[in-house]
Amino acid sequence: MRDRDIISSALCIVVAILFCAGGLKYGLGSFSRPEPGLYPFILGLIFIGLSMALLFTSLKKKQDAIRERFFPPREKAYRLVLSLVFLYAYGMAMDQLGYVVTTFFFLVGVLRFVGLQKWKTVLTTSFLATLFSFLLFVTLLKSQLPKGPLGI
Amino acid sequence: MEFLQHLQYAFKIGLDPMNLLAAFMGCVFGTLVGVLPGLGPSASIALLLPVTYYFTPVQAIIMLSGIYYGAQYGGSTTSILVNIPGEASSVVTCLDGYQMARKGRAGPALGISAFGSFIGGTVSIIVLMCLAPPLARMALRFGPPEMFSVMFFGFTMIIYLAKGSMIKSLMMAMLGLLFGCIGTDLFGGGIRYTLGIPQLTDGLDMVQVSMGLFGISEVLLILEEEDLGKKDIQRTRMRELLPSRQDWKDSAKPIARASILGSFLGTLPGGGPTISSFISYAIEKRLSKHPERFGTGEIAGVAGPETANNAACGGAFVPLLTLGIPTTVVMAVLLGGFMIKGVTPGPFLITKSPEIFWGVVGSMYFGNVMLLVLNLPLIGIWVRILKIPYAILFSLIFLFCLVGSYILNNNRTDVLIMVTFGVIGYLMKKFEYPAAPLILALILGPQFEKYLGQSLIMGEGSPVIFFSRPISSILLIVAILLLVSPLLLRWGREQRSRLSEESGDDLA
Numbered sequence: 010m011r012d013r014d015i016i017s018s019a020l021c022i023v024v025a026i027l028f029c030a031g032g033l034k035y036g037l038g039s040f041s042r043p044e045p046g047l048y049p050f051i052l053g054l055i056f057i058g059l060s061m062a063l064l065f066t067s068l069k070k071k072q073d074a075i076r077e078r079f080f081p082p083r084e085k086a087y088r089l090v091l092s093l094v095f096l097y098a099y100g101m102a103m104d105q106l107g108y109v110v111t112t113f114f115f116l117v118g119v120l121r122f123v124g125l126q127k128w129k130t131v132l133t134t135s136f137l138a139t140l141f142s143f144l145l146f147v148t149l150l151k152s153q154l155p156k157g158p159l160g161i
Numbered sequence: 162m163e164f165l166q167h168l169q170y171a172f173k174i175g176l177d178p179m180n181l182l183a184a185f186m187g188c189v190f191g192t193l194v195g196v197l198p199g200l201g202p203s204a205s206i207a208l209l210l211p212v213t214y215y216f217t218p219v220q221a222i223i224m225l226s227g228i229y230y231g232a233q234y235g236g237s238t239t240s241i242l243v244n245i246p247g248e249a250s251s252v253v254t255c256l257d258g259y260q261m262a263r264k265g266r267a268g269p270a271l272g273i274s275a276f277g278s279f280i281g282g283t284v285s286i287i288v289l290m291c292l293a294p295p296l297a298r299m300a301l302r303f304g305p306p307e308m309f310s311v312m313f314f315g316f317t318m319i320i321y322l323a324k325g326s327m328i329k330s331l332m333m334a335m336l337g338l339l340f341g342c343i344g345t346d347l348f349g350g351g352i353r354y355t356l357g358i359p360q361l362t363d364g365l366d367m368v369q370v371s372m373g374l375f376g377i378s379e380v381l382l383i384l385e386e387e388d389l390g391k392k393d394i395q396r397t398r399m400r401e402l403l404p405s406r407q408d409w410k411d412s413a414k415p416i417a418r419a420s421i422l423g424s425f426l427g428t429l430p431g432g433g434p435t436i437s438s439f440i441s442y443a444i445e446k447r448l449s450k451h452p453e454r455f456g457t458g459e460i461a462g463v464a465g466p467e468t469a470n471n472a473a474c475g476g477a478f479v480p481l482l483t484l485g486i487p488t489t490v491v492m493a494v495l496l497g498g499f500m501i502k503g504v505t506p507g508p509f510l511i512t513k514s515p516e517i518f519w520g521v522v523g524s525m526y527f528g529n530v531m532l533l534v535l536n537l538p539l540i541g542i543w544v545r546i547l548k549i550p551y552a553i554l555f556s557l558i559f560l561f562c563l564v565g566s567y568i569l570n571n572n573r574t575d576v577l578i579m580v581t582f583g584v585i586g587y588l589m590k591k592f593e594y595p596a597a598p599l600i601l602a603l604i605l606g607p608q609f610e611k612y613l614g615q616s617l618i619m620g621e622g623s624p625v626i627f628f629s630r631p632i633s634s635i636l637l638i639v640a641i642l643l644l645v646s647p648l649l650l651r652w653g654r655e656q657r658s659r660l661s662e663e664s665g666d667d668l669a
Contacts, residue, residue, distance in 0.1 A: 010593070014592075016592075017592040017594070021332060021336070024336070024339075025339075028354070031353065035351055035353055039622060040617050041617065041618065041621050041622025043348070043349075043614055044349060044351075045346040045348075045349045045353055046353075048342065048610050048613070048614075049339060049342040049353065052338050053339065055335055056332065056335040056336065056339065059328055059331050059335060060332060063326075063328050063329070063332065066328075081385040085384070085385050085386070086385070088384040088385065089381055089384060089385055092380075092381060092384060092559070093381075093580070093584065096563065096580045096583070097577065099576065100563070100573050100576035100577045100580060101573065101577075103567065104573055112564075115559075115563075116556055116560065119555075119556045120553065120556050123384065123556075124553060124556060125552065126553065130553070134553055134556070138556070138557060142564060146568065151215070152568045153568075153571050154564075154567070155571075
């Protein structure tokens with residue numbers, strides 16, 4: 010945990026510095042006449058202080074006797090990476106391809122390549138889930154979901 | 162007399178057919194959520210927030226509330242039948258509930274759990290009805306310094322009681338407050354930290370953040386850890402569904418104690434179903450004539466915690482509805498639901514929107530009855546749902562999150578932000594940073610800044626104003642003491658060990 014605390018506290022310091030820099034840009038003003046940047050600037054300073062406290066206490070600790078793996082083994086890590094690829098791709102593609110097509114192919118992708126299901130299960134589940142979600146969100150709840158080039 | 166009038170009004174709104182339907186939907190979905198491990202009430206309420214756009218404010222809040230207390234009922238089912246807690250508040254139920262199931266007594270375990278939940282829930286509604294109006298009247302006298310101090314106190318309790326390192330909880334609270342600065346400054350009207358993304362002008366939507374932090378990140382963690390195969394559900398013969406007379410005799414006092422305990426613990430920031438269930442179990446074990454039986458299938462070990470966790474649900478509504486302060490993550494997400502419907506919980510809710518306050522109260526009575534009636538006959542169905550392999554279920558959870566975040570504003574940027582928060586949530590879990598302080602701070606952040614700014618203007622820039630008003634000063638002093646108490650305790654321990662070393666040297 011020591012190494013993880015060092016890395017995470019360092020990342021937090023960077024994030025806090027960015028917020029403080031933004032606060033300076035928006036103007037600080039004074040306590041009786043605060044400007045938009047004062048509040049986030051003070052919060053950023055407190056955040057830096059806390060992160061540095063964590064960083065120093067972590068540096069003082071001894072190295073962990075057993076170092077736990079941070080990233081999962083390759084055979085499980087691919088599931089995470091693929092899932093994120095499909096999730097982001099869904100967000101990017103929905104406006105262009107439409108809700109129905111994007112949803113169907115998203116489900117096919119995650120069920121087949123992440124869930125490792127057989128094609129019969131993949132296609133059946135994807136079809137039924139797409140249909141059900143369409144009926145729920147579009148037909149019943151009248152949500153404005155995008156239509157693709159096929160008009161669906 | 163006033164109590165009866167309020168009760169009559171609550172029942173009138175609660176019995177409205179559409180409100181009853183909303184309560185029913187919330188209870189069913191809440192039970193389903195409780196049954197399924199991995200998808201908690203926070204994520205589920207967040208997932209359904211977009212759906213509530215199509216409901217009136219009263220119906221929406223009733224449905225979302227139903228999910229909250231319904232999840233407590235559902236969580237016990239898997240704890241007892243499968244030894245897997247559906248919710249954090251049902252972890253303790255595994256200890257004795259599963260052992261009862263292994264002895265062929267799953268029926269009485271499930272039965273006493275359902276009845277205890279009903280009684281606990283009912284008592285907490287009465288507590289809510291009794292406490293909320295006078296607390297709201299008192300809160301009308303609160304000015305910006307008091308509201309700031311109440312929120313500060315609430316943050317402190319959540320941080321103090323959060324799992325793991327307190328410094329990490331504090332850091333996440335700061336990060337949540339900073340994320341709350343994204344968008345338009347409520348005070349000055351300036352736009353901050355939007356990185357040129359127009360969708361961020363109104364700030365981060367807590368629906369996207371909640372779905373990402375709780376829904377997506379949870380699934381990512383499970384994908385990393387589990388084999389995604391079918392869960393082995395132990396087939397248990399349920400010889401009888403209803404508890405026996407002896408079961409009732411053994412459970413009566415635990416249920417009574419847990420009802421009161423849970424109702425009051427639920428009102429405290431950081432309290433809530435999980436802590437209530439643990440404390441109840443500890444109390445019952447301490448008071449039992451046979452504490453050695455706990456962990457082997459003792460019915461008091463099921464009755465107490467399950468009653469306490471449901472009682473805490475009602476108690477948690479007290480500070481939310483009267484002060485607008487959520488005391489748990491779920492309440493924070495529910496607060497988001499109120500805001501989406503244009504309702505501001507707080508001291509004025511009972512007077513300006515009585516139909517919402519009393520509608521929630523009334524629907525809780527009927528919701529508890531529905532849950533009692535639903536849960537016992539539907540156990541077979543819940544068990545079948547549990548058999549859906551996670552390898553399929555996770556894709557549906559992803560889909561729900563994706564569509565739910567899109568339909569907020571029909572904008573793909575919301576989806577991308579939601580997924581990004583999923584990654585942030587995943588990393589937070591890997592680095593062991595708690596999400597509760599972050600989400601609470603994000604939701605309350607804008608109000609927190611507003612009250613701070615107003616208070617400083619009232620005090621002409623001096624923070625002394627917070628200590629010149631009695632309620633504000635008491636809350637702040639207690640909060641500061643809580644924050645520094647771990648340091649003080651550590652200093653005390655070091656002094657004591659140094660003294661004992663010195664006295665040991667002297668003797669030598």
